[in-house]
Every structure is written in structure tokens, then in C-alpha cells.
């Protein structure tokens with residue numbers, strides 16, 4: 001709702017009231033329209049202030065209402081009525097003015113912001129554009145280049161930047177509504193024509209306007225990789241720059257109509273709520289986020305300063321934690337100190353703050369962690385080494401310290417069993433580079449206490465990560481699903497595809513890099529080492545029937561064969577592609593590799609066939625999705641939102657496709673099931689293609705929407 005009152009004798013005060021962020025739902029809009037009418041009709045009122053309750057101006061349109069048929073007064077005429085009003089309207093901005101919230105403020109004649117407020121038009125992140133006049137008013141107010149920056153990126157600006165850009169008229173450190181009322185009294189009776197932004201022309205740009213838009217559009221298309229909202233944002237701002245306001249608004253409406261009904265907007269809005277849903281974690285044993293208090297964490301340690309350890313230490317220091325970093329090899333320690341300082345300085349420069357160098361301390365002695373509250377072990381993926389470290393930690397650390405491992409796939413419970421307090425052991429699986437990537441898998445073992453899980457989840461949140469609680473199994477969620485995808489990519493090469501064909505299909509889908517390019521970038525030897533440890537990559541079985549079978553199922557040794565030839569990817573100058581020189585970064589197709597594949601197929605009696613991009617997508621993505629269903633069935637992830645956040649924030653799944661499980665729901669579960677059945681018939685020696693029973697049961701129960709899967713899975717489990 002919106003509450004109306006009159007204060008200081010002559011100021012009408014309209015307060016938006018809708019917890020938690022005063023979103024502009026139907027009831028709030030109705031409240032504003034009614035309050036406005038009262039204020040404009042009351043002869044005692046000479047000016048009006050609009051504010052929000054609880055220190056928040058407005059978080060924008062109510063995203064929860066997007067799927068519903070529209071009710072209540074529409075936003076655009078409401079904002080026009082505010083702007084057209086004959087009494088000065090002042091927006092008192094505290095907390096946030098985002099999306100429709102900022103558009104509402106732009107409809108006002110003046111804007112006063114608290115110094116801690118943040119403003120922005122983040123619609124693009126929801127697959128939309130600022131379509132309540134924001135794309136037309138902001139460029140008229142602050143100019144085309146600055147408006148393009150804000151609208152295309154959706155970034156929030158501080159009150160100070162908003163003042164500098166000309167979005168707000170005044171910034172206050174004091175009580176914002178009081179300041180706005182005082183301001184409203186001071187402007188009462190002043191003419192308003194020059195304050196109505198819709199009547200402005202965009203300030204002229206230096207240089208050629210067409211050239212500016214062409215350049216921006218080129219950059220946006222390159223960066224958007226198939227996302228349609230950023231492109232529509234540029235088109236809308238162009239309309240502001242080239243058309244009268246009324247025609248610009250028509251263009252804004254047309255563009256919005258296309259976006260609003262697009263699958264991309266639905267996916268991004270799903271993802272918005274999925275990110276919030278994963279913070280409300282639960283485990284199959286009944287532990288829950290709202291019943292488990294985290295332990296206080298004041299000081300943290302990182303063990304091992306390789307690439308991962310350095311990134312983790314930087315992320316912790318940036319989040320404000322004192323960090324003790326332990327590296328036993330002196331040479332590595334010296335290098336790491338320099339690298340970590342550089343990373344901290346670069347990050348600070350980018351964010352315009354002081355580098356938190358004072359948060360870091362280093363040691364080559366594990367005794368240095370004796371007083372910390374939480375340790376993150378980040379040494380090599382070697383179970384023997386990790387076990388030894390956990391034994392040492394258990395002896396050295398405070399008895400109540402949380403011991404975490406950054407393993408990407410090893411058994412967290414085995415590590416827990418090395419310690420005095422296995423309930424205080426959890427996995428914290430970061431993604432490289434750990435100070436950049438948003439994802440954190442928090443892995444609970446069978447003995448991890450709810451409090452340990454809650455503490456790691458909260459630490460992740462403080463580090464700005466999307467933290468997802470997952471159960472303990474080889475590869476956890478992300479890497480377990482990836483295995484099925486990678487396997488299909490190899491099999492497709494055996495059957496006639498090239499790395500270029502597979503990668504271009506995946507890149508066309510929206511991944512920034514296809515699997516083979518990623519593999520060259522991260523190093524083929526990484527997977528080779530794991531396969532050797534798992535007993536898959538065996539020396540001396542390059543021919544005969546057993547060459548392509550391991551542990552009773554189809555196996556492709558192609559990656560192993562490249563590694564045996566020293567082709568580790570970019571670092572050696574060749575892998576699935578060639579790079580000209582070791583360390584080269586530009587992938588070009590490699591004729592040697594093509595001949596090698598031909599010889600390999602001939603040697604193994606494989607008759608190559610024409611493979612189309614659709615098959616690449618179906619085989620790679622549906623195999624991965626199928627494993628996702630198995631993970632849900634096993635209770636390793638609590639719901640599809642958890643898997644989708646993991647893939648969007650850790651594995652480069654295109655954000656505008658929501659994540660693999662959302663994508664499966666969009667494609668239609670019956671279709672995914674039918675294609676998996678088809679491919680499993682063709683490849684009965686590939687168990688990953690055998691449709692999982694949960695997928696079958698969801699289809700049999702009418703393929704509920706993805707938001708209802710959690711409920712449906714619970715019901716299906718209880719029927720077993």
C-alpha cells in the first residue's frame with residue numbers, strides 16, 4: 001500500500017509500504033494514485049514528498065507479479081501523472097531506488113538521496129529494459145553515453161556518483177525525509193516546466209551520434225553472446241536520442257513487449273529468485289538454514305598458496321577477514337606473497353578503495369593457524385596429502401575451529417575421519433579464479449554439523465559468493481554433472497565430429513567457450529591426472545577391444561592419447577587446437593588433429609558420420625541434465641535452483657537460459673526424455689544416456705513447472 005499524510009503544514013507525504021523492498025505491486029500503485037489525487041486536490045498542500053518505509057525507497061516493479069495478468073493502475077500513466085502534477089514532487093531516496101523505483105523518482109521534479117543510497121536501472125539483468133520511461137528520461141537527464149552505461153550494465157551507482165551524473169539534486173547524510181520536506185517547502189510555488197524531464201532533449205553528444213550507437217551496438221552484441229535485452233536497451237536509448245518523447249515511449253513499449261514474453265526474461269527472473277532460494281538451504285537429514293546459527297568467524301587461515309589458495313586468500317581479505325596463509329615451500333611462499341599483494345592492489349584500484357594488505361599474514365609453519373576460527377585447505381588434489389594436513393590441523397587448531405577443504409571432488413567424510421571433531425569438517429569448493437568467480441559449493445558430509453554448514457554458508461555470503469549447499473559424492477554437483485557432458489564431447493569426436501564443430505554448437509548455445517577450448521585453456525593434463533588416479537587412463541591399451549572400454553562401459557582414450565604426445569593445450573602450444581607457440585591464446589583448427597582423429601577412427605573400426613549441431617547439444621546437454629536429475633533423486637542437491645545456480649555461476653551456463661534444469665523444463669521434460677531414450681537406444685554402452693527414473697516419474701506425473709519440482713520430488717520420495 002501507500003500511506004498519505006500531510007506534514008509541516010503544507011507538504012503531502014506519500015510513503016510506499018510493502019516489505020521488504022517497497023516493490024511497486026498493484027496495491028502500492030493504487031495507493032500512490034489515490035494519494036497523489038488527494039495531494040493535488042488539497043489546497044493546503046503546496047508540494048509533495050514521496051518516500052518508502054523502513055529506510056528503502058523502492059526496489060522497482062514487483063517481480064513476483066510478472067507472470068500474472070496485470071491488475072491495478074499501470075506504472076507508466078502513474079509516473080506521467082506525477083510528472084504532470086502542478087505541485088513540486090520530491091523523491092526522498094533512502095536505501096535503494098532501482099528499476100521502476102528510479103523511474104518513479106525520475107518522474108518527480110526533484111530527487112534528494114541519502115549518502116548511503118544506491119540507484120540503478122537493473123532491468124537488463126532480468127531480461128528487460130527500463131520500460132516505465134526510464135530508457136527515455138535518463139538519457140534526457142544525464143546524456144546518452146552515461147545513460148547507456150547504466151542501462152546496458154544495470155549497475156548500481158552510489159548517491160555521490162548519482163549527484164555527479166546529475167541524477168539527484170542533493171545528497172544528505174541526515175534524515176532523508178526531513179531533508180526532502182525542507183527542500184519541498186523551499187521549492188513550493190516554483191514553476192515546474194523546466195523540471196519535467198520528458199520535455200527535455202538529450203544533451204548533444206560530442207562526435208557522430210550514429211557512429212556512437214554503431215560502436216556501442218557492436219560491443220554489446222559481442223559481449224551479450226545471444227542475450228537480447230542488452231541489444232534492446234541500446235535500441236531504446238537510441239529512440240530517446242533520435243525521437244520525440246512520445247514516439248520514444250512507443251518504441252520503448254514495443255521493445256519491452258518482445259522482451260517481456262521472451263524465454264530469456266523468464267529465465268533471468270527465475271534465476272533472480274533461485275539465487276535467493278539457495279540461501280534457504282536444507283539437507284535430507286532435516287537441518288535447515290533457519291534453525292542453524294552460524295559460529296562467529298573472526299580470523300581465517302588458508303593452507304597452500306597455489307592458484308586456488310591465493311585466490312581464496314584474496315577473496316577473504318577483500319571481505320574484511322584477517323587471513324593467515326600457510327605455504328610450506330619457501331619458494332612458492334615468496335612468489336605467492338608478491339602475487340597476492342598484486343591481486344589485492346589491482347582489486348582495490350578497480351574498486352577505488354585501499355588495498356587490504358594489512359589483513360594478510362604469511363607463514364611456512366602450520367602452527368601459525370593455532371588461533372584461527374576457520375581453516376580452508378587448498379593443497380593439491382591428493383587424498384594422502386590432504387589426510388595428513390587434516391591430521392595436523394586437528395592437532396594444531398582450536399578444538400572448535402571449522403576445518404574446510406577446497407577439494408573439487410574428493411570424499412569430505414574421509415578427511416573428516418582424520419580429525420578429532422568430524423562434525424566441524426565441511427567442503428568449501430571455490431572456482432578459479434576464486435576471488436572472481438561467484439560460485440561456492442559448500443559440501444556437507446554425513447557427519448558435518450548443521451552449525452558447520454551454516455557457518456561456511458554465511459562465510460561464503462560475506463565473501464559475496466552465491467553459496468550452494470550440496471551433499472558429499474564424487475564431484476559433488478558441478479563436476480559430477482560435467483563428467484557426463486565431457487564424455488559425450490569425446491564420443492562425438494570418435495563418431496565423426498571435430499573439436500570445432502562441438503565447440504561452435506556450444507558457443508552458439510551461449511557458452512563463452514566450447515568444451516575443447518576450455519580444456520586447452522585449463523590444461524589437458526589436469527583431467528589426465530584425475531583419470532589416471534581413477535584407473536581410467538591406462539598405459540599400453542591403445543588398441544584392441546579393451547582400448548575403448550573401462551570399468552564395463554564405453555570409454556574414449558582420446559584425451560589420454562593427446563597427453564601422451566605432450567599436447568596439454570595452450571601451455572604447450574597445442575591440444576585440441578593449435579596455438580602457434582607455447583602460451584599462445586588464439587585457437588586455430590589443427591590439421592594434425594584432424595588426421596589423428598581419422599587414423600584413430602580407422603584403427604578402431606569407427607565409421608565417421610555427419611553430426612549436426614543439434615545432436616551435439618542434445619547429447620552433451622541432456623546427458624548433463626540427466627545426471628542433474630540423478631543428483632536430485634539422490635538428495636545431493638535440494639532442488640533444481642541449486643543445480644542451476646551452480647551451473648550459471650560456476651560453469652559458464654548462459655545466464656539467460658536459467659541453468660540446465662530450468663532449460664530442461666523449457667524444452668519440455670517429455671522431449672528431453674524422448675531424446676535420451678533415442679540416444680540410449682543408439683548407445684546402450686553409455687549409461688549416462690539412460691534416462692533417470694526421476695525424469696521418467698516427473699514426466700509421468702505431468703511434467704510440473706520447475707518451481708514445483710522440489711515439492712513433486714518430496715511427494716515421489718514419500719511414495720517409495
Ligand SMILES: CC/C=C/CC(=O)SCCNC(=O)CCNC(=O)[C@H](O)C(C)(C)COP(=O)(O)OP(=O)(O)OC[C@H]1O[C@@H](n2cnc3c(N)ncnc32)[C@H](O)[C@@H]1OP(=O)(O)O
Pocket residue numbers: 020021023059060061062063064075096098099100101122123126128130131132273276277
Ligand atoms: C513494467 C515492468 C517494469 C519493470 C521495471 C522494474 O522495476 S523490474 C525490477 C527492477 N528491480 C530490481 O531488479 C531490483 C531487484 N532486487 C534487488 O536487486 C535486491 O533485492 C535489492 C533491492 C538490492 C535488495 O537486496 P538485499 O540483498 O537487501 O535483499 P534480497 O535481494 O535478499 O531481497 C529481499 C527480498 O525482497 C525480494 N525482492 C527484492 N526485489 C524485489 C522486487 N523488485 N520484486 C519483488 N520482490 C523483490 C527478494 O526476492 C527477497 O525476498 P525473498 O522472499 O527472500 O526471496
